[in-house]
Amino acid sequence: MADLAVAVLIALGGLVLISAVALFLLKGVSGARRRRIARRRARFVDFVGELIVRGDPGSRGFRRYAADPEFRSVVLEYMRMLQGEDRQRLLTAARDMGLVDRFLKGLKSKDRAQRVGAVEALGEVADPTTVTDLVFMLRDVVPEIRVQAAAALANIGDPHSVKSLLASMEHQDEWNAQRIADALFAFGREAVPEMSRYLQGTGKYRPLIARTLGLIGDIRAEGALVQALSSADVDLRMRAAAALGRAGTPRAVPSLLELLGDTQWEVRAQAASALGRRTDRQAIPWLRRALSDQSWWVRHNAAAALVEVPGGNEALRASLDHPDPYARDAAAAVLLSSGVAGGAVDALRSDDATDRIAAEDLISSLVRAGKAEFFLVAGLNPAYVDALRMRA
């Protein structure tokens, strides 16, 4: 029995020893491999760097390295680092070395990871001659590849691909469509005419495009956005209104004013915000009326918009005496949150008597509208606040 135990112990000890030796060897081999790769990479960094500095067209000599992933990675690293003539020169060299062809070949691979890698690489290379191939990838079965292809096309920035990107959105789920919209945003102004045309069609993602047009903020989209305000699609009306707040001109104001009477509160709320951004005085009476809207959001947005419009603050102050308690509350809340009330507290210490009287009037109205707590927290004497409450 004792012999058996000894034998088992010896066997276990041997096993541990063998494992330790194997681990040690494996670590050594992997370390050596890492060092070899690092040396090779360092050599490529020098080769490619020298090529950029010399501006030497003799890059065909590097063709033999094109198959090496480390070499490709170094070229891409330099691509990311450079712009202008240097980048253009490196792009020409990448074509001569056969790198672009190699990436294009990768697009046709059956292996998903290879296709992803190729699309990503082409996005970094940003070679305008690869647009057609990347447009084709917008139909890939793998959603990630479609999105990467959209980003690559945005990097290249050829406006001819915008139409294809918009068409490809129709077959995407919402998440992917949003990523493609991000790519369209990256195109900036170049994408606006085609996106405006899309908005006038029947595309599934018109609300998303309206939003993106607003983010780009180009007034050339104004006509299409105004037209979208009369769509039967609530989401589209809402997004178009918000976009006009960013990208509209005074010409958009009458349509936005009309939208304050929309049947949907979400649309009315966006219209109110957009009018605040447009800062057009003619919106003041309309926004004052919107303070009595049945929806809290519309009342709040209308009050916030009045703060933005020149002369709107006065209208907001006057609304503290509005017969509708909801309108009074919306006006008071925004006067507090926008800093106007805080400014009035400071103005109490003004040397100018007119400023002091105006500040007292405002504070008195706000206290009567039920906002005394704000001024007590701001440090005003409770007896003084109470006296203001009584003031006519």
Place this chain on the structure above:
Amino acid sequence: MIKPKILVVDDERAVAFLLTRSLEAAGCEVTTVDDGLEAYDLALAEPFDVILIDHLLPGLLGQEVVQRWRQAGLKTPVIIVSGVSNEEDIVRSLESGASDYVRKPFSVREIIARVKVQIRDRPQGG
């Protein structure tokens, strides 16, 4: 003719190599280091005409190194080269005492031109 002495501080080998070779080709004498602390000591020990320093260095940010140089009285013009290009970072870098800020991706010609401007305008006796 005395060659202008440039210190390049970058831990990315490709950036360091490209800047070094381009500046050498433009007639400069270049010293390269990949660590902020080493750069700090070196610039105080040796005179350089211009320093190009990466923003994101391991351990110590480029702007922190610049701040320490300025506190130590070093007046050498410093250009921060950075992949981070938000407004706040640029302002903070310039406030730390940097003379200029170059964003990646960059143009080598532009960097050389900026280095030349710093050499031309550098304060005497730094």
